[in-house]
Amino acid sequence: MKEKIVRIAFALLIMAIVLFQFTILSRATETLSSELIAWGLKRSDNHNPPKLDSASLEILNEYHGIAIGNSEEKKLYLTFDLGYEAGYTAQILDVLKENDVKAVFFITGHYLNTQPDLVKRMIEEGHTIGNHTVNHKSLPSLSDSEIEKEIMDLHKALYDKFDYEMTYFRPPKGEFSEKVLNITTNLGYTTVLWSFAYDDWDENKQGREDYGKKKILENLHNRKYSFTSCH
């Protein structure tokens, strides 16, 4: 009899611990901040790494996101954000192929729908395709289910079309929140920001070879390096 009471008491204790942990976890998810974080950095001179906002970087690191990394590695990561096709991608792919360089292309739903042949070419030539959402909306103001839909509708569309499963995510406009990172991480995505970008989205500045070349070469830094081109 005494043994039975001890066993019941023990079972109740386990249940209480499980319930307690469950309450903590669900409360933690509810209280994740939706406050908008706009990714920003301050360029440094003399090829030193840029200064990243420490609060943003801390949250990004917590969710194993990528922006800048090991200063021991002389590696340069090329990433292109493709909201729409401005007529340069085929040429970019030619140059990458000639130089045996692989890049990451973050695409939107519009890009996939209008340029399936270019996306197919990226995959066939060994590049990585990343998720830049269906509609390129700023995610922090959306509901959980809207955020998930923005990511997963594109994920499924690319998978259905080319049997390709994306694992890297770049938030539209570089805007995210702790809640956004939590959702993207739960969906199996690694969030990728950047450590250098310039205004090549400005159509008035496109096509000026020296302008872009100068900006890029001036800002190379011996860190994991992500160059973004956002249209």
Ligand SMILES: [Zn+2]
């Ligand atoms: Zn973009």
